[in-house]
Amino acid sequence: MAKTYLLSRTLDPILGVFTGLLAFHLNETNPRSAPLPGHTLRELVAWKWTQSKELRQQRDREDEGDWERVTRELGVAEGERK
Template sequence: MSYPMKWAQAFAPRTYVLGRRADFMLGIATGCLAFYMNEHNPRTAPAPGESLYEAVGWRVRTWREEWSRTYAERQQRNLERDLAREREASLREEQGK
């Protein structure tokens, strides 16, 4: 093919195996099947504790623990702030009387 391409060559219709959308779905399905077979085939399976499922589960657990810890810290700070505001308000009331 000589460069630069002619206008008609640049806009030539694309060819598909099954169809415009079916090729996309075939690619996704093939990738999922290949991943499943790689994870579950005895010859190619990862060692126990090293599969993608376990890695994702570990990551989600750590995120949840971190979030719950930071959530508890935020709740504690908010509680302390509210108590301090209530104390200040009661002191102002006492001073005003």
Template sequence: MAPVLLSRTLDPLLGLFTGVLAYYLSETNPRTALEPEQRLVPLIQWKLDKSRRLRDEKDSQEAGSVEWKALVKEDI
């Protein structure tokens, strides 16, 4: 059986709390302050915008290929 610090349910909660607290302190500590564009929220927004843009480009390319397939079927 694995060793437990406090209890089976409290140990994961303690780990989650510790991780969130460490993240918060690293984001707000003035000595190790990150540039605003290097913080987590702007990085997530950048990644989501990039994936949306790629998905839109893919959808527009697929729409063009569907139209081409429809034209080829009409010719046959």
């Protein structure tokens, strides 16, 4: 069975992506359907990015403490490292 295309093999996916992005933009900016302040995609991504950054920093601080504990257990002094 032959595949059918609306415009062409390459333009159909481009049209689909463009239509989706346009619909998303209109949904975010339309006063009737706009999300509440603080619930736009940009704000939610920034919030999640900040949250994951804090978790990474906390994990790094814990890992540094573990590294110091391991070196102390092995008896490696700061001056002995090469």
